[in-house]
Amino acid sequence: VERDLDARMPRTRNRPFVAGRFRAGAGWLVTILALLAAAVLLAAVVANGWAALYVFLGAVTYGVVYTVWLKRRTWLNIVVGGLSGSFAVLAGAAAVDPAMGAGPLLLAVVLFLWTPPHFWSLSMALREDYAAAGVPMLPVVVGNPLCAKVVFAHTLALSLLALLPALAGMGRIYLSAALVGGIWFTLESWWLVVRPSRRQAMRNFVASLGQLLLLLLGAIADRWLAGAA
Template sequence: MTMTLGKLSALFKLRIGFAITLCAAAGMAMTQGPALPAWKVSVLLLAVFLSSGAAGAFNQYAERDLDARMARTRRRPFVTGEFHAGPAWLAIILGILAFAVAAAAWALNVMSALYVFSGAFVYGVVYTVWLKQRTAWNIVVGGLAGSFAVLAGSAAVDPALSPAAIALAVVLFLWTPPHFWSLATVLHKDYAAANVPMLPVIVGDAKAARITLGHTIALVAVSVVPVVFGMGVIYLAGALAGGAYFVLKSVDLVRDPGPKAARANFLASFVQLGLLLTAAIVDRAVG
C-alpha cells in the first residue's frame, strides 16, 4: 500500500502540485476585491491542485517511451509496467482535469476555470507533446503553466485580473526556464543520451549558465513590480531576499557551469519562489 501511494504521488507529481497551488493562492491574495468564502477558496485550490496532478500524470503517460531512455525516469510506473498505460488511465487523467475545470467554473467563474484548464493544457500538450523533444525553447513556453495558476487565483476574485497578479504571472513565466535549465545542466548527459534538446545540451553548459543568469536577473526585477500596485514591505522583503539568493547562485553557476553549481541553483530557485509566494500571501493577510 505504501509503495502504491508513493507511486501515485510521483505519477501525479504532487510536490509540483503543491507549488502550483501556492501560486494560485498568491494570485488570489494579490487581487483586491471581496474576500472569497472559505469554501470557494478551497474549491479554487483543489481545482488547481487536481489540474496540476492531471497534467503531471499525462506528462508521464505521453512520455513513457522517452522516460524509458533516461536514468532519472526509467523507474516511473508507466515505464516499468506497474501501471498499464491504456485507455483507462487516460480516461482517469482526463476525468480529473474535467472535474477540476467544472468545479472552478461552478464555484468561481468561467475565466478562473479557463486559466485552470490552460495551465494543464500548456504543460500536458504544448510542452510535453509539442515542444519538449523538438526545440530548446520547450521550457520557455512551458513556463506559462505556472503563470496560469496565478491568473486562476486572481480571476477567482476579479475576472479582470489584478496588475500585481499579472506581474507575478510574468515572474512565474521567467522563473521556470532558469529553474529547469539548472536541472537540465545536472542531468546534461541523461538528456543528451535521450536526444532531448534542453538548452545546456544544445548550447553547452557555459552558455546556458549565462542565459540562466539573464533570466534570473529579469525575474527578480519583475518581482518587485507588484510593489507599485500596492504590495507592501513584507512582500518586498521576500522578493529581494529570495531574488538576491537566486542571483548569487546563478552567478556561481556562470563561474563554474557544472553539476554541483547547477544543483545549488536549482535548489535556490525553490527558495526564491517559496519566499516570494509566502511573502505575497502574508503581506495581504496582515496588511
C-alpha cells in the same frame, strides 16, 4: 506519453509506467480527461468562468503544448511551457476577483520568467540524461557554459521584475521576500557562470525553489495581513 524518454533516463526509469507497476492504455487518457473536465467544472461552479478558463489553459499548455508537442522538438520547450505556471497564478487571482489588478498580472509574468532558469539549472545538472533521451534542453543544444550565461541573464531580469509587484499593491513583506530571494538566486546564478558544474547547477536549482517559495509566502502574508487589518 513519455514512457520511452523515462526509460532512457536514470532519474525517471523507475516511474510506475516504465517499471511496469502501471499498464498503459486508453483508460488512463479517459481518466486524465475526466479529471481535467472535473477541475474546470469545479472552478467554474465554485469560482467563475475566468478561473475555469485559466485552469483549462494551464493544463493544456503543460500537458499538450509542452509535453507532447514542444519537449522533443526545440530548446524553447520550457520557455513556452512556463505559461502553465502563469495560468495557475491567473486562475487563483481570478477566483478571488475576475477583474484582477496589476499585482496578479505581474506575478504571472514573474512565474513565466522563473520557469526557464529553474528547469535549465536542473537540465544542466542532468545534461547527460537529457542528451541520452534525445530531449533538446538548452544545455544539450549549446553546452553548459553558454547555458549558464543565459540562466544568469534570465535570473537577473526575473529578480528585478519580481520587485515590481511591490509597486502594485504588495507590501513590505513581499518586497523583503523578493529582495532576499532575488539576491540569493542571482548570486548562485553568477557562480554558475563562474563554475558551470553539476554541483553548482543543483545549488542554483535549489535557489530557484527558494526564491519562488519566498515570493509566494511574501505575497500570501501581505494579503493575509491586509485582510486582517
